[in-house]
Amino acid sequence: MKFSYFPGCTLKNKAKDLDMYARKSAEALGVCLEEIENWQCCGGVFTTSRDEVATKLSSVRALKDAGSKGQGLVSVCSACHNVIKQTNHAMQTDKEFADKVNRYMAEDTDYNGETAVYHYLEMLRDVVGYDALKEKVTNPLKGKKIAAYYGCLLLRPGTVMGMDDPENPTIMEDFIKAIGATPVVYANRNECCGGYIAMESPELAKKRSNAIVDNAKAQGADMIITACPLCKYNLIKNGADIPVVYFTELLAEALGIKEEVNE
Amino acid sequence: MNKKNLREEIVLRAGVNPKKCMKCGKCSGTCPAYDEMEYHPHQFVNMVDTGDIEPLLNSESLYKCLTCFACVERCPRGVEPAKLIEAVRLSAIRKQGANRMTPNDVPAFVDEDTPQQLLVSAFRKYTK
Numbered sequence: 001m002k003f004s005y006f007p008g009c010t011l012k013n014k015a016k017d018l019d020m021y022a023r024k025s026a027e028a029l030g031v032c033l034e035e036i037e038n039w040q041c042c043g044g045v046f047t048t049s050r051d052e053v054a055t056k057l058s059s060v061r062a063l064k065d066a067g068s069k070g071q072g073l074v075s076v077c078s079a080c081h082n083v084i085k086q087t088n089h090a091m092q093t094d095k096e097f098a099d100k101v102n103r104y105m106a107e108d109t110d111y112n113g114e115t116a117v118y119h120y121l122e123m124l125r126d127v128v129g130y131d132a133l134k135e136k137v138t139n140p141l142k143g144k145k146i147a148a149y150y151g152c153l154l155l156r157p158g159t160v161m162g163m164d165d166p167e168n169p170t171i172m173e174d175f176i177k178a179i180g181a182t183p184v185v186y187a188n189r190n191e192c193c194g195g196y197i198a199m200e201s202p203e204l205a206k207k208r209s210n211a212i213v214d215n216a217k218a219q220g221a222d223m224i225i226t227a228c229p230l231c232k233y234n235l236i237k238n239g240a241d242i243p244v245v246y247f248t249e250l251l252a253e254a255l256g257i258k259e260e261v262n263e
Numbered sequence: 264m265n266k267k268n269l270r271e272e273i274v275l276r277a278g279v280n281p282k283k284c285m286k287c288g289k290c291s292g293t294c295p296a297y298d299e300m301e302y303h304p305h306q307f308v309n310m311v312d313t314g315d316i317e318p319l320l321n322s323e324s325l326y327k328c329l330t331c332f333a334c335v336e337r338c339p340r341g342v343e344p345a346k347l348i349e350a351v352r353l354s355a356i357r358k359q360g361a362n363r364m365t366p367n368d369v370p371a372f373v374d375e376d377t378p379q380q381l382l383v384s385a386f387r388k389y390t391k
Contacts, residue, residue, distance in 0.1 A: 009379040044384030045330050048346045049276045049353055055387065079380055094278070156332035157343075166336050192295045192331035196384035199364075199372050200326065201299065208295055229378040237376065 001127060003118070004066035004073045005033035008080035009041040015077070015229040017261075021248035022076045022120055024261045029128050029136060033074060036065050042083040045196070050090075050097050053104055059087035060101055063115045072116040074123050076248065078153035078228035081119045082161070088113045089160045119154065120248070121171050121227065122163055130178040138256035140180025146250070147184040147221035148172030149212060151231045152192045166190065172225065175247065179254035184221040188212045193234040209238040217242060225250060266314040269354070273311055277350035281312035283340045290334035290344045300324040304334050304344040311347050316354075325352045326363060326389065356391045363389035 011019035026033050040058035047055050062084065066073040075081045091098045092113030102110040118126070124133060150169055158166030169190065173183035193212060194205030213235055216224055224240070225247040226232050235244045252258040274281065290304035291297055302310065302324045310319055319325065328348045335343040355361060369382060 009383060014376065014378040015380075041379075041383055043387045044380050045387045047353075047387065048278075048343075048349045050278045051276050052353070077380070079384070152329075152331035152333065156336045158336055192329050192333065194295070195329050195331065196381055196388060197296070197327070197329055198381060199385045200389075202372075204296065204299055204327075228380075230380045230384070233376055233378050233381065237374075 001030065002032040002034060002071060003123065004062070004069060004071040005035045006039055006042075006062050006073060006075040006080055006084065007035060008039075008075060008077045010229040011077055015232075015246070018076055018227075018229065018246040018248055020261050021246065021252040021258070024257050025248060025251045025255055026120075026123075028255045028257055029124075029133065031123065031128065034069075034071070036062050036073075039065075042080045044079050044083070046083045046086040048086075050094060053097075053100050056087045056090070056101065057105065059084045060091065060105070060111055063088055063091070063113075063117070064107075064111045067111065067115040072118055074118045074120055076120040076227060078119075078151060078226075079230065081117070082153040085117045086157075086160055088115065088117050119163060119227070121154075121175060124175060124178075124251075125171055130174055133178045137179055137254045139254055141250060141254055142180050144181040145184050145220055145222050146176045146181045147186055147216035147219065147224045148176060148189055148247075149216070149224050149226045149231060149235070149244075150190045151226065151228050152190070152195070153228060155190055172247065175251075176225070179250055181250070184216065184219050186215045186219040186221070188215040193231045195230055195234070198230075198234055198237070205234050206238040209234045209240070213238075213240045213242070213244075266316070269316050270311065270314040273316065273347065273350045273354060276353065277343075277346040279341070279343045279346050281308045281342060281347060284308045284312070284342045285340055287339065289337050289339065290342075293333045293337050295331060295333065296327040296329050299327045304348065307348050307351070308342055308344050311351065316351060319351050320355045325355055328352070330388070352388075353391075356389065362391060365390075
């Protein structure tokens with residue numbers, strides 16, 4: 001199984017571990033992630049406005065590149081996935097916008113959203129399969145009570161992202177079960193950590209982040225997992241007193257390859 | 264630009280119809296930035312619809328939206344208020360000299376753990 005892979009700016013810098021654990025784990029699961037050559041930063045936030053063309057071109061170029069190889073496109077970072085998936089949806093459904101983009105790019109072939117877009121978790125659930133993953137687990141994380149933190153970007157808007165029920169998701173809880181741990185469900189798992197407001201109003205980011213961590217702890221979690229570098233930063237920066245880790249780190253640990261990655 | 268043209272431009276850019284709003288207030292009820300806003304999501308919808316856009320253009324509320332898509336997801340009428348907020352915000356920051364931050368502002372708030380994602384997201388939302 002081969003996919004085009006879009007790491008994104010943060011996974012090449014502050015979230016190198018999110019990237020490395022994802023790649024090594026994919027390898028162990030028989031999935032080949034082929035990094036797109038010359039990918040450009042997704043911009044971090046999808047601009048919903050229909051007259052915003054330039055800010056969506058990096059996503060279109062990545063999608064087109066994957067499509068030209070007949071591959072689906074996988075990313076791990078919640079923000080990259082959200083931006084790329086929403087851009088692809090706009091290219092599929094908004095003809096006027098897609099025409100504008102294609103004229104702007106002025107390439108030999110047009111792009112109209114043909115490439116399949118997967119978040120790494122979807123790749124695990126739908127391509128590898130959680131049952132097959134379970135069989136590959138050599139170091140089940142027994143006894144760990146883990147709260148999945150979805151945040152906003154993985155799930156919303158639900159009709160576009162199509163990953164799971166946006167108000168009652170199970171994809172991360174099922175992942176936690178597959179690696180042998182116990183999922184903790186809590187109300188704020190799909191509420192916002194404050195995101196980029198951390199720059200302008202750190203106190204608002206603190207309020208939002210604390211509401212998430214407190215809620216997870218009250219439900220008995222001893223650890224929180226996320227796919228988003230900014231969520232992780234906000235939760236930790238604002239005083240999370242239980243570990244907040246990337247889901248790929250636990251995946252690598254369960255597959256028994258965590259030490260290998262760190263060598 | 265006159266009121267009617269500005270309304271039309273914003274509605275076209277947002278791609279949603281504020282007339283469909285049934286004023287249930289769910290958008291504001293679910294908004295994580297509600298407490299910080301002078302004009303709340305349901306007011307944005309109404310003010311855009313009535314063409315009362317000037318106060319929005321000059322309001323700090325434009326920059327409080329977290330783009331978390333909670334109101335987009337939970338609006339029972341598909342009005343998707345965040346798209347209207349985004350469209351008004353673009354009208355404000357596309358004006359010459361209206362960028363809200365510059366690269367010179369960055370060193371003041373970064374620490375050794377600040378993810379690149381925070382910087383690119385902030386620049387995307389606050390500058391043109």
